[in-house]
Amino acid sequence: MFILHLALGGCLKTPPIDFGITADSGGHLAYVVDAALVQAELPGLDRVSIVTRLFRSADLPSVHGQRSERVTDRLTIDRVDSGDDRYLEKEALAADLPAFTEAFCRHIAGLAVMPNVIHAHFADAAAVAIEARRRFGIPFVYTPHALAIDKRRQGLGGAELGTRIAAETTAIAAADALIVSTRDEAERQVPAYGVGVAGRIHCVPPGVPRRPYAGGTATLVDRLGDWLDRPDLPILLAIARPVAKKNLAALVRAFAADPVLHERANLVILAGQHGGQSSSEERAVLGELQALAASPALRGRFALPPRHDASDVTALYRRAAAGGVFVNPALHEPFGLTLIEAAAAGVPVVATRNGGPAEIVAQIGHGLLVDPRDEPGIAAACRAVIGDAGLHARLSRAARVGSAAYDWRRYADAAIDIYAALRRQPALLACDIDNTLTGSVDGAAAFARWRHGSSLPFVVATGRSFAEARAVLAQWHLPEPDAFIVDVGTRILRPAAHGGWQSCAAFTTALDQDWDRAAVRAAIAPLGICAQPVVTEGAHKLSFFGDAADVAAIRAALAQAGLAARVVFSHGRLIDVLSPGGGKAAAIAAYAAGLGLTLDDCIAAGDSGNDLDMLDACGFAIVVANASDELATLAARPGLHRTTRNHAAGVVEGLARLGLTTPAAQVAA
Numbered sequence: 001m002f003i004l005h006l007a008l009g010g011c012l013k014t015p016p017i018d019f020g021i022t023a024d025s026g027g028h029l030a031y032v033v034d035a036a037l038v039q040a041e042l043p044g045l046d047r048v049s050i051v052t053r054l055f056r057s058a059d060l061p062s063v064h065g066q067r068s069e070r071v072t073d074r075l076t077i078d079r080v081d082s083g084d085d086r087y088l089e090k091e092a093l094a095a096d097l098p099a100f101t102e103a104f105c106r107h108i109a110g111l112a113v114m115p116n117v118i119h120a121h122f123a124d125a126a127a128v129a130i131e132a133r134r135r136f137g138i139p140f141v142y143t144p145h146a147l148a149i150d151k152r153r154q155g156l157g158g159a160e161l162g163t164r165i166a167a168e169t170t171a172i173a174a175a176d177a178l179i180v181s182t183r184d185e186a187e188r189q190v191p192a193y194g195v196g197v198a199g200r201i202h203c204v205p206p207g208v209p210r211r212p213y214a215g216g217t218a219t220l221v222d223r224l225g226d227w228l229d230r231p232d233l234p235i236l237l238a239i240a241r242p243v244a245k246k247n248l249a250a251l252v253r254a255f256a257a258d259p260v261l262h263e264r265a266n267l268v269i270l271a272g273q274h275g276g277q278s279s280s281e282e283r284a285v286l287g288e289l290q291a292l293a294a295s296p297a298l299r300g301r302f303a304l305p306p307r308h309d310a311s312d313v314t315a316l317y318r319r320a321a322a323g324g325v326f327v328n329p330a331l332h333e334p335f336g337l338t339l340i341e342a343a344a345a346g347v348p349v350v351a352t353r354n355g356g357p358a359e360i361v362a363q364i365g366h367g368l369l370v371d372p373r374d375e376p377g378i379a380a381a382c383r384a385v386i387g388d389a390g391l392h393a394r395l396s397r398a399a400r401v402g403s404a405a406y407d408w409r410r411y412a413d414a415a416i417d418i419y420a421a422l423r424r425q426p427a428l429l430a431c432d433i434d435n436t437l438t439g440s441v442d443g444a445a446a447f448a449r450w451r452h453g454s455s456l457p458f459v460v461a462t463g464r465s466f467a468e469a470r471a472v473l474a475q476w477h478l479p480e481p482d483a484f485i486v487d488v489g490t491r492i493l494r495p496a497a498h499g500g501w502q503s504c505a506a507f508t509t510a511l512d513q514d515w516d517r518a519a520v521r522a523a524i525a526p527l528g529i530c531a532q533p534v535v536t537e538g539a540h541k542l543s544f545f546g547d548a549a550d551v552a553a554i555r556a557a558l559a560q561a562g563l564a565a566r567v568v569f570s571h572g573r574l575i576d577v578l579s580p581g582g583g584k585a586a587a588i589a590a591y592a593a594g595l596g597l598t599l600d601d602c603i604a605a606g607d608s609g610n611d612l613d614m615l616d617a618c619g620f621a622i623v624v625a626n627a628s629d630e631l632a633t634l635a636a637r638p639g640l641h642r643t644t645r646n647h648a649a650g651v652v653e654g655l656a657r658l659g660l661t662t663p664a665a666q667v668a669a
Helices: 027-041 090-095 097-109 123-136 148-153 160-174 183-193 220-226 248-257 259-264 280-293 310-321 337-344 356-364 375-386 389-405 408-422 441-453 466-475 505-512 517-527 548-561 584-594 609-617 647-657 663-668
Strands: 002-006 047-053 068-072 075-080 117-121 140-143 177-180 201-203 235-239 266-270 325-328 349-352 367-370 428-431 458-461 483-486 491-495 501-503 541-545 566-570 574-578 602-606 620-623 640-642
Touching: 002 027, 002 123, 027 047, 027 068, 027 075, 027 117, 027 337, 027 408, 047 097, 075 097, 090 097, 090 160, 097 123, 117 123, 117 408, 123 140, 123 160, 140 160, 140 408, 148 160, 148 183, 160 183, 177 183, 177 408, 183 201, 183 356, 220 310, 235 248, 235 310, 248 259, 248 266, 248 280, 248 375, 259 375, 266 310, 310 325, 310 337, 325 337, 325 375, 337 349, 337 356, 337 389, 349 356, 349 375, 356 367, 356 389, 367 375, 375 389, 428 584, 441 647, 458 584, 466 483, 483 584, 491 505, 491 584, 501 505, 505 584, 517 541, 517 548, 548 566, 548 574, 566 609, 584 602, 584 609, 602 609, 602 647, 609 620, 620 647, 640 647
Parallel strands: 002 047, 002 117, 047 075, 117 140, 140 177, 177 201, 235 266, 235 325, 325 349, 349 367, 428 458, 428 602, 458 483, 602 620, 620 640
Antiparallel strands: 068 075, 483 491, 491 501, 541 574, 566 574
C-alpha cells in the first residue's frame, strides 16, 4: 500500500519540527508526521509520502524550499511548487489553492506508482484531494483537526468562519471516510454540519507525540533562573500557540491573583517562537502576555521564554512531573496532544472541560477539568494538585499508566484498516495481444516475469482466432492466460476439466440473441466491401477490409434493414461485424461474472479500436504509448493510464502505477 498524507499549512519538515515558528505551525504537524512515521514502520506498507507546499523565505529554514526529504527508507516529505514560493497563511493560502491543486495533480500524474489513498488534513487539503479523486480515482480520508462550527459556538472568530464552515461542509460530504480523534467530534461536532456521515466516520485517537530528547544537553530547565527568583519551586506549565482561543492570559491572571499559588509555584508558558512570521492575533496575545510578565506581581515568578526546541519541551515536562502540573486553559480544544504528552511524562493536568480534554482526562484519570472562563476556578484546581502530595502522586501514576491508551501503533493499524476498506483493488487483467503484448522482446520478457510472480487472474482478449492467439503467444515467449477471449470478443475458451480448452457454451448462447447472421451478410453484400478470408469469420462475426467510410456505410445499411449488430473498426483497415451481445467488454464481463467480479474489478490493456469498448468499460485501463489514433477519443477518467512506454513494457508500467508489479518486472521494463 502507498499512503499519501496531504497537509498544506505550516512549516512541515523532518523532526524535530519547529513548532510555533509561524502562526499555523501547531500540533497538527506532530499528528501528521507521527502518524506517517508509524505507518511507514508497518509490515506490508510500500511507501508513505507527506505532501506539503514548497516555499522559500529568508526568515524560515531553507529545507522548506527542498522538493523532497527522505525521513526513513519508506517515508518522504515531498513539496509541491504552486508557482508562488512565498510562505502563505490562511486567506493567502486559500487564494493559491487552485494553482496548488493543478501542481499537485501534475505531481500525482508523474508518480511511478499511484497512491492507494490520500489522507487530507484540514479542509484546504480535502479540496485538493477531491479534485485528485475526480481525475485519478484515488479515494481520500479527511481529518479536520479543528472544526470552525465549534469555534463559532464558542463565540470565537469573525466573518471568515462562514467561508471555512462552507469548505468543511464540502469536505465532510465528499470524503470517502473521516478519521477524528474524539467521540465529541464524531457524535456532536461533525453531525452539526447537517451532512450524513453514518458508516464513514471513525473515532481513532492519536498517540503520544514523539518528541526527540538530547539527554545531557543544556535546556531551558537549566536556565529557569534567568526568569525566576526561586527556580526550585514546582512549575505550572502551559504550551500553546499565542492565540485568543488558547486563553493563556486567563491562566496568567489566575496565577497572579492566587497568593498561595504565587508562593508555592512558578508559572512557565511556552507560547511559540517569538518574532518571525507571526500573525496580528499572535502578536497581540504575545504582547498581552509580555505585559503581564513585566508586572511587579509576576516578576520573578513567570517565565515566558522567547525560544524553545524539542529537548526543552521534554525537559520541562520532566520538571513539571516533580510536584508541578500541566495546564490547558483553552476556551475550546479539539483534542489536546499536549495532555497525552504530559501524561506520558507523568504530569498531572488541569484542563478545559470544553472539547477533547474532557475525554482524555476521563480516559486517563490524570487531572481535573475546569471552566476556562472561571479564572479563580483554574487557580483553585492548580492549587489542589500541587498542594496535596498524595493527590499529585495518584494523578501522576494514573498519567503514566493511562497514557498507554494513546498509542500510535494502534492508530496506524486502525487507519490502515480504514484505508484498505476504501481501495478498489483490481482483480483481473484482460490484455490485447498484437502490439500490446507483442512488439518488444524486452517488454514481452518483462511481462512474462510479472506473470510468473503475480497471482492476478490474466486473460487475453484478441481479434485473432484461438489457434492464432496461442501461436503468437508461443512465438513471443509470452505466458498462456487463464482464459482466451478471441474473435473480437465472440468466443471464450476456458481450461477443460481433463486438459485442453473448451468454449463457454453459455456465452455462445447469449450471443445468439437478436443475431441474424445471414440477414446481416445479405444487407452488407450490395456495398461491395472486400471480405476478409473465410477462416477469420465465426458464428457471431463477419470480417471485412475497409476504411472509415466503409464502416459508416455498413452501419447505415444495417440500420436501414433494422438489423442489430456491433461494428468494430481497428488498425485503420479491419472491420468486424459482431453479434449485438459480442465484443471484448461483453466477453470480459461474462468471464468475470464467473469469478464473482464485475467490469469495475477488471483492468483492460490495449492499443487499437477493437480494444475501445473494454478500455472504456473496465474499472482500470492501460493504454500503451504506441496506441493508434483510434483510441485518441478515449476520455480521461479515474483508473485510466496512458503509459510512456510501448507494447508490453507499457503494460508493465501501467501495472506498476496500480501497484501490481514485482520488483524484477519493474526493473526489466
